[in-house]
């Protein structure tokens with residue numbers, strides 16, 4: 161064992177580099193700034209580019225340009241910045257521009273508290289774009305997750321040509337903790353699928369049951385079009401409802417049909433339990449302690465930690481929850497993801513325990529619900 | 534060189550629209566420069582000028598209103614050889630004002646064509662940032678209240694080295710454009726034109742009148758000398774290549790034994806400037822040297838030179854799940870600010886933890902084994918108190934040993950800094 165002592169944000173940066181990231185742009189904002197600081201040390205000497213935009217809109221715009229030029233891009237921000245990203249995020253979704261976006265959540269609403277943690281953007285990340293197409297959101301629970309999920313985020317964004325979110329939290333991103341980087345089970349790095357050189361290139365064309373268009377970079381030999389307008393396979397504006405509908409359906413299906421391929425989770429099952437805690441992020445760690453304490457006190461409780469939050473891994477949630485009578489969902493907000501759990505497990509008793517004051521949910525708060533309901 | 538016009542998609546502007554002239558002038562400029570379609574990217578935004586990219590057989594990037602310069606910046610940094618031409622109207626100019634200023638300051642090799650027709654054509658002729666106060670526009674009386682901006686003065690003041698005024702009707706427009714595209718750095722052309730679809734329905738404006746007005750504007754060429762400097766991308770790559778390479782950290786191996794099993798929580802209460810965070814990090818590294826897991830959280834205000842600085846450290850032989858500290862095993866109190874921040878926590882202490890306190894720092898009544906240290910009398914500077922406190926803790930040996938601390942220091946510091954830290958650790962006198 162060889163342990164590093166890293167902040168979550170540093171691990172995100174190292175994970176990005178391991179995934180082949182070559183471009184970062186961001187605007188300073190606590191608690192995301194140390195992603196920028198670390199990328200600024202790592203990228204330029206490797207021939208990569210790290211920029212500080214004049215604002216968040218510019219920062220993500222730089223990334224969209226560089227991504228279309230063929231580079232793997234990362235940006236990082238927090239609540240106030242992710243709000244400004246919104247319009248560009250919609251663009252990335254609708255025009256299939258790969259990008260990894262880190263949202264280090266801090267206590268909102270609005271500018272809120274810069275140095276206080278929260279999981280208050282969990283619904284915003286899915287629905288904070290115009291049009292409402294599905295997105296991928298991965299939620300790290302610890303520093304090791306920050307590294308690995310960032311690698312997976314790049315692989316997924318390249319595979320599906322989508323923006324992928326890392327829903328971090330100040331409590332993970334700015335907490336320094338031990339991690340054995342050399343022992344992390346890293347995925348194989350995935351590259352964008354490029355178009356065949358001898359066929360005519362249409363930037364958004366898909367053949368047969370292909371769900372993701374092949375990529376060619378802007379600035380390469382063959383001419384490439386990109387547009388934020390509703391477009392046909394040729395990248396020009398279209399008003400044909402059939403063409404539009406097909407493309408929207410394809411962009412939805414490319415994620416929802418494949419959710420099983422990127423449903424990340426861990427389980428802490430307990431023999432004889434009739435209660436399952438479903439948690440994510442830093443709160444899952446308090447839930448694990450609560451489960452251990454409850455088991456020691458004679459009340460075994462199981463834990464399912466979700467690391468893929470969106471699209472909601474419904475099949476997994478149904479399967480894992482099947483043996484249990486009672487479900488507890490703890491969150492550092494007023495009850496956001498619990499809505500999804502209630503929707504998926506409509507036949508079960510789902511209890512919520514939340515906190516939104518900038519403090520961690522301690523194990524005792526969860527134990528209270530375990531014992532007293 | 535052949536025309537780069539997309540013959541399958543001819544311009545669709547209103548009859549008499551100045552934009553159409555600009556399309557043809559731009560094509561001539563590309564031809565004069567001998568550029569092929571794959572050497573050029575046209576980046577456009579929203580509005581009638583946003584149609585530009587569709588009329589050319591070049592790379593194209595059409596995005597959100599006012600944000601064209603942001604995409605162009607990413608593209609150019611990723612593809613330095615590409616000729617990147619950005620089109621926007623006076624609408625995009627206004628909504629993307631911050632991007633214009635920054636592009637001028639940056640001096641990345643982009644060419645910005647402002648198709649300035651003094652109103653928002655596409656949405657109904659509302660006033661823009663360049664509409665004269667006397668014009669009749671789709672925004673009622675609102676334009677009477679605001680002063681129009683002069684794109685050239687703004688761009689020049691913001692640092693653009695190549696600023697050009699032009700009429701969409703002037704004969705040498707292709708040459709003006711070719712000059713701007715060929716310029717190595719950021720170029721802006723403020724191109725005035727007529728919008729018959731909206732603006733001239735209610736306002737008299739002709740190519741002749743534009744020519745006359747332009748003649749009365751302050752010259753734009755004057756910025757060339759004052760703003761001449763290196764192109765951003767080239768300069769960036771040169772500075773980037775000189776940065777020290779940094780690789781993923783390799784981690785620390787276990788070199789000594791921990792003095793306890795289980796979990797220990799340490800709370801350090803100090804103030805800004807006392808290097809509290811560094812001391813906590815050293816303690817974490819000391820734990821790693823003994824094969825322990827560690828977590829460290831810090832709490833300080835947004836101001837860096839004032840106020841409390843509090844660090845929470847956990848050492849554990851199992852991986853750490855919950856990173857909060859409920860009841861510390863050790864408290865090190867080094868400043869009133871930190872003590873005040875955690876007053877409640879101190880008052881609620883249970884289990885008789887160790888509390889190391891600098892003599893001058895008062896702590897509230899609490900259930901702790903209080904140990905006093907007179908760092909002042911030992912002439913230890915306040916910025917070293919945290920390390921001194923750590924040294925005293927290591928003397929007691931229950932949580933951090935001398936070997937652990939030595940390894941932690943060696944992992945964090947090098948050379949002279951390490952030597953003086955080690956000297957301090959040895960010199961600190963045991964508490965009375």
Ligand code: SF4
Pocket residue numbers: 545546547549550551552581650654655727728729730731732
């Ligand atoms: S509305 Fe004005 S700017 Fe737009 S196409 Fe018509 S004349 Fe040109």
